[in-house]
Amino acid sequence: MRKYLAEIIGTFALVFCGTGAIIINQETSGVITHAGIAITFGLIVAAMIYSIGDISGAHLNPAVTIAFWVAKSFPAKEIAPYIISQGIGAFSASITLKFLFPSNDALGSTLPSGSPMQSFILEVILTFILMFVILHVAKGSKEQGMFAGIAIGSVVLLEAMFAGPICGASMNPIRSISPAIVSGHLEHLWIYIFAPILGAIFAVFLWMGLKEKKSE
Numbered sequence: 001m002r003k004y005l006a007e008i009i010g011t012f013a014l015v016f017c018g019t020g021a022i023i024i025n026q027e028t029s030g031v032i033t034h035a036g037i038a039i040t041f042g043l044i045v046a047a048m049i050y051s052i053g054d055i056s057g058a059h060l061n062p063a064v065t066i067a068f069w070v071a072k073s074f075p076a077k078e079i080a081p082y083i084i085s086q087g088i089g090a091f092s093a094s095i096t097l098k099f100l101f102p103s104n105d106a107l108g109s110t111l112p113s114g115s116p117m118q119s120f121i122l123e124v125i126l127t128f129i130l131m132f133v134i135l136h137v138a139k140g141s142k143e144q145g146m147f148a149g150i151a152i153g154s155v156v157l158l159e160a161m162f163a164g165p166i167c168g169a170s171m172n173p174i175r176s177i178s179p180a181i182v183s184g185h186l187e188h189l190w191i192y193i194f195a196p197i198l199g200a201i202f203a204v205f206l207w208m209g210l211k212e213k214k215s216e
Contacts, residue, residue, distance in 0.1 A: 019108025
């Protein structure tokens with residue numbers, strides 16, 4: 001239960017701070033700025049890794065959980081409890097933000113500014129890069145290294161900074177699912193469910209190939 005509670009708290013913090021920054025930026029006519037939103041996402045990810053990384057691994061992301069299982073460093077029986085815990089945390093955050101900002105239409109939902117396929121490909125590549133970094137700094141699905149939080153948080157910040165204006169730079173199905181359902185913006189949700197999972201799994205296969213080459 002400690003692991004599941006940690007995932008609830010961590011995912012709540014991620015969605016509350018990250019999508020909260022988007023909402024408050026809209027409510028204050030851009031005071032936070034796009035760069036501020038990207039920094040917020042990167043910092044909250046880093047903070048949660050340092051806070052709960054040694055308890056649950058600080059997945060905070062169903063795509064990461066599934067990818068760790070594909071990489072054979074996470075048990076199959078834990079997948080559903082982890083994703084349910086992430087869902088509880090994310091929906092609690094979106095519902096809280098809806099209560100705080102009832103007039104906000106999208107609640108920080110990820111919506112493509114270009115074509116759906118453009119955002120789908122971007123999300124696959126972004127999540128691939130993120131998961132590739134996670135696999136190289138994580139230890140058995142536990143982000144415990146001294147620099148893991150900095151490395152992973154920096155990748156989130158970087159990708160949100162340059163790709164956020166086009167695709168939203170979700171890289172996380174539950175981060176997109178909760179605000180989309182609470183706000184009712186379901187029109188492009190499929191992009192943000194399937195693309196991150198696909199990108200994360202691609203990263204695992206490349207990581208496995210590199211490991212084999214190194215061992216040889």
